Amino acid sequence: MPAISKTINKDLKEERDKVKFNIEEFTNWFYGGSEKVLEKRKIENYFLSDKSLNLETDTSYLSYKEKYEEAIRRSCIVYPKMLKLHQELGGTEEDFRKIMDNLRYTMSAIQKEGNPFMLHFGMFTVTIMNLANDEQLSEWLPKCVNCEILGTYAQTELGHGTFIKKLETTATYDPKTKEFVLNTPTLTAYKWWPGNLGHTVNHAIVMAQLYTKGECCGIQPFIVQIRDLETHKPMPGITVGDIGNKVGFQTVNNGFLAFNNVRIPYKNMLMKSSKLSEDGTFIKPKNAKQNYGTMVFVRVYMIMDVVVNMSRAATIATRYSMVRRQSPINPNDEVEPKIIEHMTQQYKIFPAIAKVIIYKCMADNLRNLYQQITLEGTKGSFERAPELHALSCCLKAVCTNDAAKTTEILRLACGGHGFLNSSGFADNYKNATAAQTYEGENTVMLLQTARFLIKSFTKAKNGEKLTEGVFYLNDFVKRNGKREPFDDSIRGILRAIQAAAAGKISSAWKHIEEKKKFLTVEEATNQTGIELIRCAELHCYVCLLQTGIEEIEQIIKNVSPALREVFKNVLELYAIDNVLNMIGDILQHVDMTNADIDKLQKRLEAVLTFFRSSAIGIVDGFDLSDAVVSSTLGTYDGNVYENIFEAAMKSPLNQEDVNKSFHLYLKPFLKSNL
Numbered sequence: 255m256p257a258i259s260k261t262i263n264k265d266l267k268e269e270r271d272k273v274k275f276n277i278e279e280f281t282n283w284f285y286g287g288s289e290k291v292l293e294k295r296k297i298e299n300y301f302l303s304d305k306s307l308n309l310e311t312d313t314s315y316l317s318y319k320e321k322y323e324e325a326i327r328r329s330c331i332v333y334p335k336m337l338k339l340h341q342e343l344g345g346t347e348e349d350f351r352k353i354m355d356n357l358r359y360t361m362s363a364i365q366k367e368g369n370p371f372m373l374h375f376g377m378f379t380v381t382i383m384n385l386a387n388d389e390q391l392s393e394w395l396p397k398c399v400n401c402e403i404l405g406t407y408a409q410t411e412l413g414h415g416t417f418i419k420k421l422e423t424t425a426t427y428d429p430k431t432k433e434f435v436l437n438t439p440t441l442t443a444y445k446w447w448p449g450n451l452g453h454t455v456n457h458a459i460v461m462a463q464l465y466t467k468g469e470c471c472g473i474q475p476f477i478v479q480i481r482d483l484e485t486h487k488p489m490p491g492i493t494v495g496d497i498g499n500k501v502g503f504q505t506v507n508n509g510f511l512a513f514n515n516v517r518i519p520y521k522n523m524l525m526k527s528s529k530l531s532e533d534g535t536f537i538k539p540k541n542a543k544q545n546y547g548t549m550v551f552v553r554v555y556m557i558m559d560v561v562v563n564m565s566r567a568a569t570i571a572t573r574y575s576m577v578r579r580q581s582p583i584n585p586n587d588e589v590e591p592k593i594i595e596h597m598t599q600q601y602k603i604f605p606a607i608a609k610v611i612i613y614k615c616m617a618d619n620l621r622n623l624y625q626q627i628t629l630e631g632t633k634g635s636f637e638r639a640p641e642l643h644a645l646s647c648c649l650k651a652v653c654t655n656d657a658a659k660t661t662e663i664l665r666l667a668c669g670g671h672g673f674l675n676s677s678g679f680a681d682n683y684k685n686a687t688a689a690q691t692y693e694g695e696n697t698v699m700l701l702q703t704a705r706f707l708i709k710s711f712t713k714a715k716n717g718e719k720l721t722e723g724v725f726y727l728n729d730f731v732k733r734n735g736k737r738e739p740f741d742d743s744i745r746g747i748l749r750a751i752q753a754a755a756a757g758k759i760s761s762a763w764k765h766i767e768e769k770k771k772f773l774t775v776e777e778a779t780n781q782t783g784i785e786l787i788r789c790a791e792l793h794c795y796v797c798l799l800q801t802g803i804e805e806i807e808q809i810i811k812n813v814s815p816a817l818r819e820v821f822k823n824v825l826e827l828y829a830i831d832n833v834l835n836m837i838g839d840i841l842q843h844v845d846m847t848n849a850d851i852d853k854l855q856k857r858l859e860a861v862l863t864f865f866r867s868s869a870i871g872i873v874d875g876f877d878l879s880d881a882v883v884s885s886t887l888g889t890y891d892g893n894v895y896e897n898i899f900e901a902a903m904k905s906p907l908n909q910e911d912v913n914k915s916f917h918l919y920l921k922p923f924l925k926s927n928l
């Protein structure tokens with residue numbers, strides 16, 4: 255075995271010495287101030303320093319069952335610590351959020367293949383907070399917050415996930431006993447997919463069709479106990495289990511659930527939104543979409559998860575590319591260059607770094623918007639709910655699609671070693687790709703946004719008032735569809751993308767109108783689906799760039815000159831990479847010449863060169879500990895080859911010289927060929 259030295263790799267040190275800005279200043283911005291950075295480090299250390307977590311164990315070699323058991327063991331260390339910390343911090347909702355925000359990073363070190371308790375706070379508790387009336391809140395919230403019970407969110411069924419109006423589970427009100435009777439009438443009505451459901455939780459929010467007085471009143475949320483609190487056996491009438499191996503998320507324990515005349519008390523239907531009187535009279539809510547609130551919440555928070563996911567992948571690829579040397583650029587060069595010297599390598603990695611920063615700006619903004627609009631809802635005003643729904647849908651889709659695509663690009667940037675499980679890309683990719691489907695399949699999400707855009711365009715044409723995020727449609731209508739001249743300033747690039755988005759929305763609108771002459775509006779919309787998806791994506795790019803510009807204009811007023819340059823270049827790279835990637839859409843609606851495109855290409859090359867000396871500072875500034883990065887290729891010290899070697903030594907096959915399969919199969923086979 256070679257001697258393994260663990261000093262900082264000299265190539266990486268050299269890169270760090272070239273960084274011109276203060277990395278800690280960047281970190282302070284990234285986490286919202288120096289106090290928050292200290293708090294983050296303290297919280298992370300509080301969890302990760304716990305030796306009983308055994309984070310050194312490479313869980314990827316465990317069996318499916320062992321992985322689950324280890325994940326539960328770890329969660330049963332993390333959650334009591336979390337509850338203790340929550341009390342120590344002050345026990346408020348804000349303190350809870352603080353811990354959750356930091357755990358988002360920390361958990362990627364502890365539960366690489368998914369958290370078997372994630373649905374408890376992420377959806378079960380959130381649904382109770384959003385949809386329980388005061389009495390129900392005081393009964394259930396303390397039990398949730400103290401983890402006296404564990405719950406999940408059981409909505410999707412074997413036959414339906416997207417079109418929730420057609421879910422088949424029934425909850426029939428029996429006014430004589432003041433109970434609901436839950437049933438699973440068909441195989442396709444089995445709840446299928448809910449996380450943590452298989453063998454972990456003992457309660458679930460069950461979304462079921464409410465029947466009362468012989469009528470169906472649509473999907474409503476019910477709290478159902480599914481396992482005995484003492485024995486953990488399924489409650490009478492309940493069938494529950496694990497749905498089996500998946501592409502990823504192996505330790506999330508996604509499950510199935512069926513009901514056979516399961517009776518639950520009247521008080522277990524969550525009644526903040528829809529209500530049922532004890533005699534069985536249904537009272538419709540002011541806003542029928544309130545019951546979908548938990549999904550909106552999760553979609554909003556998922557953008558933060560994308561930031562965590564992409565910052566990990568970008569950190570790994572950047573550090574590796576500054577340590578790995580290969581392929582001289584001039585054939586006679588004696589020393590091989592760091593692979594980051596190859597321009598195409600910079601193009602794989604640096605736009606990903608810029609995106610982390612822009613998505614972070616967007617995630618923070620979206621969360622603020624969610625809080626404002628939720629507050630308005632509690633006061634009975636739902637005017638801005640469609641705007642939030644439309645924005646969260648397209649961002650969920652575009653950002654999770656991009657996280658999956660970017661992780662794959664960054665894995666490829668690490669060549670053969672990127673394909674090692676120990677590189678960390680596989681877990682990143684599997685988590686990113688799961689997010690493309692859960693919480694609303696991405697095509698479906700884009701079509702929801704497109705629906706809002708088409709309605710907004712009709713309003714713009716009729717001179718009606720628009721919501722702020724789509725004001726750019728007014729400009730397009732005022733221009734009467736005339737092509738926008740191209741201006742290559744950053745705001746000019748934004749106007750070009752707005753023109754492309756508005757132009758695409760206008761075409762889709764026109765095509766729906768044409769098709770409506772022969773088809774129903776729904777059929778016409780379906781036939782225009784491909785264009786509609788692009789409308790939603792382009793609109794999302796508008797929102798991201800606009801937010802990036804507005805945020806960075808503010809940031810640069812408050813940071814040192816060196817960091818100001820970094821942010822300006824982040825915006826330059828993000829904007830130029832974006833516009834070059836959608837040149838086809840731009841050319842349809844903007845007067846852009848070949849010379850303009852050549853100029854943009856040159857600016858792309860120039861800004862990549864700027865990034866060459868800043869990239870390591872930025873990824874170090876993401877402040878991800880080695881445990882969170884969890885990669886042989888991405889450790890802070892850059893000792894890539896030593897890490898790869900050590901990880902290989904952990905392979906179970908390397909624990910013995912000769913494996914028994916030699917005696918059982920190989921030897922007889924070889925002998926038979928003599």
Ligand SMILES: CC/C=C\C/C=C\C/C=C\C/C=C\C/C=C\C/C=C\CCC(=O)SCCNC(=O)CCNC(=O)[C@H](O)C(C)(C)COP(=O)(O)OP(=O)(O)OC[C@H]1O[C@@H](n2cnc3c(N)ncnc32)[C@H](O)[C@@H]1OP(=O)(O)O
Nearest residue numbers: 354372376415416417418543546552555639643692693694
């Ligand atoms: C104490 C705790 C405090 C803090 C906790 C802190 C941190 C927690 C951290 C983070 C959470 C992060 C992670 C959570 C953990 C786990 C997540 C893991 C797994 C995910 C689980 C799931 O997947 S759950 C299941 C999700 N399912 C879906 O998403 C289904 C997708 N389908 C739909 O959403 C809808 O059916 C639909 C939108 C596709 C269609 O719905 P419907 O048929 O009813 O609508 P129509 O098409 O007829 O449209 C009618 C109009 O309503 C509008 N609409 C639709 N939805 C909404 C909405 N949500 N809000 C507002 N408006 C909506 C629609 O646009 C139509 O409008 P029109 O005006 O055009 O008619």
Ligand SMILES: Cc1cc2nc3c(=O)[nH]c(=O)nc-3n(C[C@H](O)[C@H](O)[C@H](O)COP(=O)(O)OP(=O)(O)OC[C@H]3O[C@@H](n4cnc5c(N)ncnc54)[C@H](O)[C@@H]3O)c2cc1C
Nearest residue numbers: 407408409410414415416447448449688692693694695697
């Ligand atoms: C890892 C993971 C975790 C999950 N966790 C949970 C959970 O905790 N709780 C829970 O209740 N559910 C959960 N789910 C289920 C998840 O929310 C659904 O699978 C998801 O919403 C997609 O629905 P579907 O499976 O019905 O897909 P489908 O709708 O069947 O999608 C199949 C295809 O049909 C297309 N399609 C469907 N409808 C339309 C349309 N209107 N227009 C155009 N194309 C359409 C889609 O684009 C897709 O290409 C989870 C799923 C996964 C993968």
